[in-house]
Amino acid sequence: MVGWVVVNQPIRVTVWGENFHETSERDRDAMAKRYPDGMHGAIAAGLEKELGDAVEVRTATRDQPEHGLTDEVLNTTDVLTWWGHARHDEIDDAIVDKVHQRVLGGMGILILHSAHFSKIFKKLMGTSCSLSWRSDDDAELVWTVSPDHPIAEGVPSPIVIDQQEMYGEYFDIPQPDELIFISSFSGGEVFRSGCTWKRGKGKVFYFSPGDQDFPVYHHPDIQRVLANGVRWAAPVQSSSLAAPAVRNMVARQFTGAKINPEADKSGEV
């Protein structure tokens, strides 16, 4: 309905995947059927399907050198998506620090499902990020509580997910800047399943639907939400993508200012 700036460059997206279940002896056969290109592959394919030329998508995984997140990759990433579950502790702190700096500088980040316990999410939130859970073949309904938010555009309320792990409250996160989705589960639980925060100049979107045991990342509505999230999290065009830093301001904006002892003291409400 409304206009927007036309730009030539696509959003550069890096889809990061833990790539553990895909390769572990226990899970790899089931994963090969459910996610033949890995979960990161399915997420990347969904973004490309939804966003087309508006994005350039690549993947990176834990088992690559520097977890696939070299300086060259990070410095050319506008939005990073992060899925992890069973190997959070293996992620190198130095890489986490680089991702953190890049987010503060303006790179968007999507934190997906079990990545609530990733080092980068806990570092960005400052809380335990703990929650309640049950893997018991629940159904999940994802209700929009911020209609016409760009992240919720084009999906029904509720999104119906027939089979999904239950994630329930209390979810130990800072109060979201924006609460977009609340889920209910067939067991009666609720969860703040779509939340945004700003950290420094960067935008953070947590979205819980998605699990290694269920084919959630093939669900068209979930793919749409992830695509919306990538667009929403992209930095503004003019961003320097440099993290805020301390600054010694020597010059004063005003000169000659002195406290006026006669000044109005009645200012209290």
Add this chain to the structure above:
Amino acid sequence: MVGWVVVNQPIRVTVWGENFHETSERDRDAMAKRYPDGMHGAIAAGLEKELGDAVEVRTATRDQPEHGLTDEVLNTTDVLTWWGHARHDEIDDAIVDKVHQRVLGGMGILILHSAHFSKIFKKLMGTSCSLSWRSDDDAELVWTVSPDHPIAEGVPSPIVIDQQEMYGEYFDIPQPDELIFISSFSGGEVFRSGCTWKRGKGKVFYFSPGDQDFPVYHHPDIQRVLANGVRWAAPVQSSSLAAPAVRNMVARQFTGAKINPEADKSGEV
């Protein structure tokens, strides 16, 4: 566990009730069994039971002169609770304006259940306050999403309400300053059932559980939440309880200040 100021004066609470279902030909027999002292009577009794000497509780109803909210009553009310449903439109705008001014001045207000459509709530929120509903004997679970908030103190998560009208999203309210409770219903719906906002100097708490067709206001956990809400919404001790007003500040806090053309222009992040 921790100390607080000891004060001598109780919180002065006025429990306002629409008193329509209690008196209408259709509902009065059922209401006389469910709420023999009216819903306002049940709410007032719950507050007295929970808070004892810390409150002075009186009731006021729509069918009294000035809806029971004379200047004398409002000027001696620290916290007002408001339940209405079928006769919102009959409330005199001049009384609504007085309540509004008193809230901006610091009086706390609890908006209960179907009072989401009351004139005072819509005036405080600036939105339609519309929602989804179904009166179909659902069960409701009230989950705490802000643990250790004073309003949630002493109640289980979830509070279990066996029978209750369903209220569902989208609930058209401004983003709450604090989201305390989220409810799920046996039909699968979710609702932001406990929300707070500040308006001027006053505190607003919306709490949805409670309906004329179900005995929810006798539920001990619900009574506890309402009592907690009253304590939370009470004005600070030193409050003037005067609404903010425009003010012409003639004197300047600084004198002699001039723009310094040499001032640091590098202030952008």
Add this chain to the structure above:
Amino acid sequence: MVGWVVVNQPIRVTVWGENFHETSERDRDAMAKRYPDGMHGAIAAGLEKELGDAVEVRTATRDQPEHGLTDEVLNTTDVLTWWGHARHDEIDDAIVDKVHQRVLGGMGILILHSAHFSKIFKKLMGTSCSLSWRSDDDAELVWTVSPDHPIAEGVPSPIVIDQQEMYGEYFDIPQPDELIFISSFSGGEVFRSGCTWKRGKGKVFYFSPGDQDFPVYHHPDIQRVLANGVRWAAPVQSSSLAAPAVRNMVARQFTGAKINPEADKSGEV
């Protein structure tokens, strides 16, 4: 730096002006020099200069039939900007109600300077919207506190306004969803000069710099902020632009759900 959707239709903007100072005997000569096309004309020209083909801008004023805001105009407006000062009370309540409904439905609105006391802003906020002021030729500095927010894109921090009316705290507004700018004045006062809220599906941006007695709307940085604000406030492409309404949901999303008396009560944090 990053891509976005290319759309063909421009944002349809209506710039509303009170057009009182421009026409009053007292002010019209000075205004003719300062704002030869009226303040609304200057604001409209700034938007066209900054946004070009991305917008279609028209103006509407108080002295036109229906204040220039006929159904036909409102129904084809994506973003409305509102400047008023001395004749707030003359605005027809029925028109204010229509604007309010349109905002809840998704139309963006920019509230400018002394329009803090307009009927539409007070209706959207639910507070007195009072503030402190002094018309004494202060300098104003507008500091960005949300870097890389699209509304702050491309302007220095601080924006320096050599001459401006002082607006100071306490500004009686609900806590903003986002605080973008804080101003200081040469008298030492501070003001939350750029604030956003969502109401229903619509976005609200209040921006205080701009006054009939000073040529602030010719200031390039101020023009840029207004243009940014229009882009930010535009509805999402798929918006129905219909206000949220109450809905009776007869069908349940889940069937057969019953309270489980054995459910885990240890869920409390």
Add this chain to the structure above:
Amino acid sequence: MVGWVVVNQPIRVTVWGENFHETSERDRDAMAKRYPDGMHGAIAAGLEKELGDAVEVRTATRDQPEHGLTDEVLNTTDVLTWWGHARHDEIDDAIVDKVHQRVLGGMGILILHSAHFSKIFKKLMGTSCSLSWRSDDDAELVWTVSPDHPIAEGVPSPIVIDQQEMYGEYFDIPQPDELIFISSFSGGEVFRSGCTWKRGKGKVFYFSPGDQDFPVYHHPDIQRVLANGVRWAAPVQSSSLAAPAVRNMVARQFTGAKINPEADKSGEV
């Protein structure tokens, strides 16, 4: 004006001080005149003066074993205040982790002035916490933007501080849950000088006025704000003071729930 719960136990406060300037060769003589009992001593004395029997105050410093924050001390602390400046990096990460856990569990924390760069604050915020500064004998005005907030009770707006280090925007913090104070400086800068957040079950209050080079902690209004902050940050009476933890909820709250394929899909706004 209003009542509150009478409790017998005082709030147990630990005032933590870096105790570096007080002991360094360069600063100790000046500090001995300005803060003969150390800054921590001055802060503790202010709390005792303002709160009397409602608190039990002790101090702890960096140069003590475990920085004075043994398990026994932390486990009996309801509210911790933290001042540091020049030796942030020397604080043991294991101690920081314990403080962090205790905050998530419900202990209140006041972060003072240059402690914006402390490990604990950065860990709680998830941002760089960088800011602009100038040590040039500015005057600071501290304006209340949340009147009747308990932290602002009993202080004028503005609080006038004749001499103070300038702290200016951009201050890289997550959007505060509540913004209580905004400061201006005689140089024209602004700063969000009083901010609150909740992290887990604990409350965080950042307050910037206070510096080793100026006698700000002897200022009666500043002492009052700190005392108000301690009272505000105290945990609720029934708090377990245990940090939120992950929980496997085996039992379901509802049984028998199935997706209803006929459910109302018209629920979207």
